[in-house]
Amino acid sequence: MEVYTIDAKDKKLGRLASRLAVLLMGKNLRNYKKNIVSDVAVAVINASKMDVGIKKIETKKYSHFSGYPGGLRKESMGKVIKDKGNAELIRKAVRSMLPNNRLRSDMLKKLKISE
Template structure:
């Protein structure tokens, strides 16, 4: 009997092909940029994507200080945290956060787009954000990816 047989292949930690990629944040909008970086971290751009496995790439973001926000978000968007003490709620605007630590702005946006579980925490460790065009991962020989070509 001549029949076609298709098997669903599920990736695991041993069979996954992880790569190092560099993306440039210069001139990109924060939200659109972060969603594409989250797709790279998750591995959804690969044909062998498996939802419960870290099958994404290690992503290096450069020029984090040159990212833009659309509209009035630079002045109106607030980031709220709590110290843990009574009356310890603190807030920062996006403009202040960009001046203090522009890498944190990108990290918070990408982290919010990852799963809220152990897998999301593991995926977030694969993100490296740098201020400026230089990064410290030259030994990994990362390839440059143009996010405009990705979906």
């Protein structure tokens, strides 16, 4: 198993997440197949030192719909940071950049984030 270590210090959230998604999918490998989870692991260090703008922290909203009437829940980025830390921001961003199929949960298990 190949392990990539990425330093998140002074990096923007979106650029970091897109790089992590490519590594988790294995698109940088010669033997890439989209129906197989690649044999790589990605570790992110210094997640708390990531560069996130103050305006984005105040205005960005994450939404989740339960499927029931009145079941739309919205949560601000600031609340996510306060409750769960910057690691959850990275996890949410990478999750949305991975393909929405049965392999996504297996790919996310190979992502380790440390504050």
